Amino acid sequence: MREAIIKVKDLHVSYSQTKALSGVNMTVYDKEFLGIIGPNGGGKTTLVKAIIGLISQESGEVFIRDKEVIGYVPQLTTFDREFPITVEEVILIGHLPRKIGFFRKFSNHEKNHVKHVMKRLDIEKLANRQIGELSGGQMQRVLITRALMNHPTVLILDEPTAGVDELAKQDIYSMLKELNIDITIIMITHDTSILMDYLDRVIYINKRAHIHEQGNQSPIEGECCPIEWFIQGEEIQRDFLKEDL
Ligand SMILES: Nc1ncnc2c1ncn2[C@@H]1O[C@H](COP(=O)(O)OP(=O)(O)OP(=O)(O)O)[C@@H](O)[C@H]1O
Ligand SMILES: [Mg+2]
Numbered sequence: 001m002r003e004a005i006i007k008v009k010d011l012h013v014s015y016s017q018t019k020a021l022s023g024v025n026m027t028v029y030d031k032e033f034l035g036i037i038g039p040n041g042g043g044k045t046t047l048v049k050a051i052i053g054l055i056s057q058e059s060g061e062v063f064i065r066d067k068e069v070i071g072y073v074p075q076l077t078t079f080d081r082e083f084p085i086t087v088e089e090v091i092l093i094g095h096l097p098r099k100i101g102f103f104r105k106f107s108n109h110e111k112n113h114v115k116h117v118m119k120r121l122d123i124e125k126l127a128n129r130q131i132g133e134l135s136g137g138q139m140q141r142v143l144i145t146r147a148l149m150n151h152p153t154v155l156i157l158d159e160p161t162a163g164v165d166e167l168a169k170q171d172i173y174s175m176l177k178e179l180n181i182d183i184t185i186i187m188i189t190h191d192t193s194i195l196m197d198y199l200d201r202v203i204y205i206n207k208r209a210h211i212h213e214q215g216n217q218s219p220i221e222g223e224c225c226p227i228e229w230f231i232q233g234e235e236i237q238r239d240f241l242k243e244d245l
Contacts, residue, residue: 002029005068005154005184006051011060013046020046022207033180035195036188038205044188045075047205048156071152073143075159088127091146117145121175137168154184161191173198
């Protein structure tokens with residue numbers, strides 16, 4: 001049985017008028033590759049932001065095991081890419097100390113780590129490019145590289161393959177699968193076609209969480225239903241949801 005590293009209990013989050021999450025319960029297990037799926041506006045981004053502590057919850061609890069370090073790849077908007085900054089600078093920002101407020105230079109050790117990860121993700125040639133000049137797939141790799149700078153034990157990615165072509169998608173997924181040997185991966189995605197090959201479990205979020213486990217060695221008890229329910233049409237999803245909402 002894998003150890004639980006993150007637990008979310010009865011989480012409620014609202015933005016002024018909108019109830020984004022309503023009583024979400026979920027557990028994340030050590031070294032799993034967890035997918036989060038669901039409709040636009042279903043609360044996926046809100047959920048991961050609440051886990052990281054970027055937004056405050058109305059009620060409920062989020063527990064994160066003490067030794068976990070979280071790396072975060074935010075959902076990309078076109079606005080972000082207009083910011084005039086080079087690839088190398090974006091990545092180095094991932095190295096800033098957690099406690100800000102004092103000036104410090106990047107050490108050789110940190111610079112070497114940057115080089116090592118850029119090489120691993122095959123983007124070292126892009127170091128001096130402006131981020132606005134990158135393709136979607138290149139940009140995602142840059143953001144993943146940045147998220148890896150602090151040696152995370154958990155990597156959370158919000159739609160890392162949005163706007164990325166099929167080939168680059170496969171590339172990003174197999175890279176994540178390799179990283180998954182050492183670290184837990186939580187990935188929000190709309191890309192249900194390749195789910196089967198890469199993910200250990202899927203959670204469907206539409207204000208509430210519904211859990212699907214793949215494989216026989218299920219690390220959890222709880223709600224379980226065939227993955228086809230998620231990847232087939234909307235209708236099946238709605239029938240399924242009716243029971244619980
Ligand atoms: N900063 C905000 N202020 C007000 N409402 C917000 C804010 N962020 C999100 N919402 C609302 O909260 C709900 C959940 O949004 P969220 O971004 O978490 O959904 P999502 O599942 O990530 O959607 P998508 O698949 O489109 O990325 C939506 O109704 C959205 O309009
Ligand atoms: Mg989102």
